Amino acid sequence: MSDLALQPTQASEDVHAAGHDDHGSHDDHGLVHATSTGLSNNKLGMWLFLGSECLLFGGLISTYMLYRGRHSANLGPDQIYDIPFTSVSSFVLLMSSLTMVLAVTSAQRRDERRMNLWLTITALLGATFVGGQVYEFTSFYHEGLGFTTSLFGSSFYTLTGFHGVHVTVGIIMLMALVGINKRGRIPGDRAEVVELVGLYWHFVDIIWILIFTLVYLIPS
């Protein structure tokens, strides 16, 4: 988990050792500014990290797919899912991707007011989604599906819980961005930092689309 939240950190490491020279006046070889691939270190790192995350969710989704039919005589997925609610919450999460895009655009335009605004809105929409998940878990639990009830229960809570934690980490990153930005302390290229958080946020959204389809929509 903790490695996720490191992302803003990576962003801060606009490494001078790489040959960057923010004094801008010295450029002995005329080559040192560019990275070999043209992508910034932070962005490349984030992409790789997201690649790694794909395998993480791949493992969890496979576990769920293997076990979703195994609940003996206990509650099964079709009895418990509240599709209308989850559809709405999925839509909310999708909308947050839209506001994230707006935040990134604002950051690139150096429109700080809107950037902060859209980051906040994204965080709020994310928080709404997580709130919905807390609600969903609570009501499922009351309806008789505990974490230890059945294989289906264990794997459902683990998969969606992991996703929820990812969203939460994303919200913390967004709020931290706003907080730190207000104090003018985002190091390095601000637009890129926002973009990186955006990448992560979109990734989490896409994973949810996958989970929503595989877990909720396809009847078991």
Added chain:
Amino acid sequence: MTIIERPSLTPVVAGSGVSVGVKPSQAYGSLRRPVSSTGWRSWVFTVDHKKLGIMYGAVAMFFFLVGGVEALLIRAQLAGPNGTVLSAGLYNEMFTMHATTMVFLFVMPMAAGFANYLVPLQIGARDVAFPRMNAFGFWCFLFGGIFLNTSWVLGGAADGGWFMYQPNANALFSPSHGIDFWGLGLQITGIASLTGALNLIVTILNMRAPGMKLMKMPIFTWMILVVQFLLVFAIPVITVALFLLMFQRAFGATFFDVGAGADPLLWQHLFWIFGHPEVYILVLPSFGIVSEVLPVFSRKPLFGYRFVVFSGAAIGFTGWGVWAHHMFASGLGPVSVAVFSMSTMLIAIPTGVKIVNWTLTLWGGKLWFTTAMMFAIGLIVEFTIGGLSGVTHAVAPSDTQQTDTYYIVAHFHYVIFGGAVLGIFSGFYYWWPKIFGKRLSEKIGKWNFWVTIIGMNLTFGPMHIIGLQGQPRRMMNWTEARAGEGFFNLGFWNRVSSSGAFILACGVGLFLINVIVTTRKAEKAPLDPWDARSLEWMTSSPPKEHNFDSIPVVHSLDEFFHRKYEENHETGELTKVATAEEVLADLEAHADAHIHMPSPSYWPIVLALALPIMGYGIIFSRILIVVGGLLVLLSMFAWTLEPSVADDTDYDPPGDPRADDGGPTKELATHV
């Protein structure tokens, strides 16, 4: 003369009004940002890839000794029938921890150490892409390893075998906390591997010296790149498995509860999808090392560089499609078994390509038998044996006779000891003068080599026979009744193997003696002791903190060699045109005027420290989870808010008697 940028020397002027000089050492006391370049602080808070590389190596070496002692206890137990050295429970803990230690705490971090130290040097970079994350990775590894080993005194170590098959690893069948420690410890070292992998990939892809195309990269860097990609995709799979294990043991989830309808094979699949790439993660770095060593001491380039690169990548890629060959006896059904049997044979092809290429690199060369070279050739020989025994159990029906017997133990020790570890030793002897400025004694080195080789073949060679004649693995004892008859019965071979283990231990001991002797007396090594070929030799030994005074422009593979020698394209004759000293002087003459190096930081070590605290919390007391969690939050935010290069205000003004830890006047590099 190079000017290393450093903060201004003017004191901080506070606001308007009366200006008061405030020294950070006064304001923050011990909480100031660490900036020292000397003393223990310069190691503990360092973000320098070279210091981290050395620490990786030292700690991994320590765990190698720990794992070695565990191995000796195992062999002592099996030296005779009905061994009584260890109890059954302790024996199970011993072999579990031996494998875990050797794989996760020795070979992997040792390779990480080599990669950390050498990759930036080999590609002409001044550090890795994310230096603080690099430090964080190291501390995660160290604390994870310590955390794992504290289980010995906190109720017993893990006793489920390093593969930790379910349901035998459930709380019902292994009630001690050992497996909890194991799972959480590996989770923590997994973070180290993952961050390290991200870091090195970005470094290699993004920070190569101008002109260094991918196909001009040193082969060691190539192999490291492949390994890091394997790590990036393999670590999350074991992470999932370990989470399921933890949820099962600590929170009562049912993932491996057969009574609830669970399938124990789920664990096996997850574990081996990670576990098989892991084998290549262990062995490919050493392939890279010998691919550097062999050309240098044959005085000719690596034969078929492209083929070696592509076969390395092919091994990495195919390595994902063979995991179920660890499960041929698990009952997968004939179709799966046939498919995985074939894919396993397929992977033998790129591996064979490497052996052929190494041999052909030697062919027609001018071989210089240094210890490094001898270890490298030792690797080719021993790995060939291990590889061929591997082919015999790619044949699935044959494997059903061999799996879980000592034949497998023999096989993977020839592959991992004969492959990975011999390569690591080769690397030690080859790069020691680069890293420490002194050459390891060749005389002791030869002894080191021969004793190690004899010891290893005596230890693991007989295991082929023991296994093929039916002795299973992981047994706390063997009996005369099943040992057969004649002088050469299994008892004889078990005794040979056990004595071999102690000879092997002597071999490793000789290396340690060599290190001590070298450190105490050897004189400074020449700048280019081996007439080497790649960029890491194009700087001083040991390298300066910023590696290169000016970043070299690369024109060819083996850039350094080609700066020293000129080749007549018609006759193929080589002429020496420059010495290493001259090449270096040339670089220094064009030194960059401004070099920023990242500053040390507290936060990587603090963040890493928080993880085992949370681990203990999960096992013993929930309140520690909260404490660790807060520490994680604190250090992550502090890390985020901390610029990678220290502010002016972090340094004391010059001439201050309290600037006890280096102060701002420290030179990052001193030379004329």
Added chain:
Amino acid sequence: MFTTGSKLFLGATSLAVAALVVMGVTNAGDIGWTATVGLIGAVVALAFLTGINFFVRDGNVSSADPANVFDAAAAQRPPGRSIWPLIGAVGLGLIVVGAISTPVVFKAGVVVILAVMLEWLVHAWSEGASSDAAYNQSVRQRLMHPLEFPVLAAVGLTVMIYSFSRIMLFVSKAGSPVVFGVLAAVILLGGVLYAYSPGVKKSIAAGVCVIAGLGLVSTGAVMAIDGQRATEPHEIIANDSSICTSNEPTEADARASQELAAKSNSAAIITLHGGKLSAHQIAVPGELSTITLPRSGVSNIVFVNDDSAKVRLTAHMGTFDTATIVNGKPTTATSITCTTLVRQGGRQLLTLIYPKSSRALKSGDAYTLAVPGVESSVITVVVP
């Protein structure tokens, strides 16, 4: 007159006295041994500290030497504003309330007090860093921001999310998506409005946000206390003999799963085909009417329905004596379990453990697998 330190201790003393009184009143004088000793001890100790502080004037230089009082560094500037005494008082209040109500509140109070102590400590320490307030401020921030940001964010986030989920649990199941959608829409609309109306003052926007947040939290609190909507556990069919012995659909059957993820190497596959039940076991030739299953081991049985009627497979697991003895004879209990209704072409998994051998069955009893309504063909299970 009173020094700063003695003021604090005086306040604390009065709080302790108040707590003692409140506790005594609410518990009708009987507050138990620990509370008596603890609170009375606290009153005495705090009063003593008040006196000492007052007497030594907070350990400052003697007031008898007025010159020093005014020249000392601490005396040069009035101390900066600080919120921590206030929050500290809140913490104390929580402790007092917690002591007499619930331990959760008490613990929260302790946490608040600890946090205040830390903040206060760092604040005081940073003020001594230099004589420059701005620099001191930066020293403080550098240390405390990494801690304050995440903790505040985490606490804020948790409170908001929790409140919101309570609201959702309060409204009806059908209403929850509506509430959810409305809230999200409001957030989004708010954002759009603010983004494209540059005239709005920041303070107004912030005010709206604070009010909205407070509204959310207070509504959540009210609804959490008021209780959630009634959620009944779903009916499940496990081990219910009245359900298992008929093919009447129950709520659990209505939306039951019909497909199970690939389950190979099962102990037996039971097929209902043309009104006839037959079993197939791995490697055992032919269609079986008697199958052998291991005792005490887990047996996964797959039931496949080829017929058009929706039916369930019922496992009769034997009738055994229980430990309860009525009229000198042990009572018996019948163990039974079944799948949900399986439609044509559907499959279901039944995971069974037979703890006792067939030998232990009472005479006339047998382990069977049957489909209610298909009495003519029953699979007999032998447990060796």
Added chain:
Amino acid sequence: MKRSKSNVPSLQLVQHSPRHRGWLFGAVGLAAAALSGCAKNAPQDTFDPAGSNAQKIQDLQVPVFVIAGVIGVIVLAAIGFVVIRYRDRGQEMPEQSHGKPSLEIALTILPALILAGVGTFTVKTIFELAKTDDTQCIINVTGQQWWWEYDYPAQDGCGGIKAPIVTSGQLVIPTGQNVLLRITSRDVIHSYWIPRLNGKRDAVPGRVQTLRLEADQPGIYAGQCTEFCGLSHANMKMEAVALYASDFETWKANQLEGYTAPVDGSAAKQGEAVFTANCSYCHQVNDLTTTNAAGEKVPVLANPDQYIVSGAAPNLSNLMTRNTFAGATWDLLTPACRDKVWKAVPEAFGALYLQGVTPECLNQVDLREWLRNAPAKKPMYSSDAQKANSGGKVRGMPNLGLKEDQIDLIIAYLLERN
């Protein structure tokens, strides 16, 4: 760049190489030792097939080992040659050649072709060994910590079995018949392996997996659990006993024979009471009865599910017909008697085996130690503290605290369980 011609300064340290032939000798010597230095008559030798299934594996693996060996020798010889031929004798710096693609490709295709050949035969054998439709006899095999239970369901196969037979310790099969084991487990994963009859197959709880066995000649074939299964994994052994069909008929009949109560007044009769009081909670002896409070004769039924994690303990009805106990870890026969049975010629084996364990041949030493304190003899998870850790149930046999005279009586009773 400044360039100057100079000698290679760093080469002055060149050491002449020691004799590298050591490698080659070492390797060849090792190979020779490996070929000549194997144990004779190792009971679990994987290169000594005694049945058609193991023979199929043998036919596949021998050529594979030969091919691997030949390739190994070629590669090692090439390395040896290079090491000797090209060592630094002061020759010129070699040509800086980067390789010959045509040679590379050839050396890639060659092993691919060899492996393709091996692969074809491998796949063929995999499917042959997975066949289940030529089965002549079905036996259910169940593993648990740390012993195996065999039950023979009623069937037409195996020459016809009327009622289920439950046994443990030794798997008895008829020679020449395609026996199919249906393997599962009650607790953790185990693995069933009789090397001379076939490869291994894991016993996975919740799954039923099959393994073909066929023995050409009567005799005892040793095996061992090969999937790590906890504390006493090393002590979880098995023996497969092959009998001619006629002897197998005798064995079956004996197994299904009813209970013979000990003669009144004999030590065995007293032993029956001791057994009922101390052992019958977990160990079933078929048709053993006792008298209840009301004076009625009631069957004694074992309830291992209440005391043991795996829910099973070996059925002791015919203990003395088998030659081993405690998970086939110890022999019930004295070493001399054991040798006679194990080394009997095929024709004589059946009769010797069917004698079972006679009082003179009983290995009193190990059996007594076992009854005195089982967990001290075989590591098991059954002390009181350990029991508390696993839900009040034991894994393995606990120390029953039997007195010496009780042990005498139990042994007297068990000697009649044949």
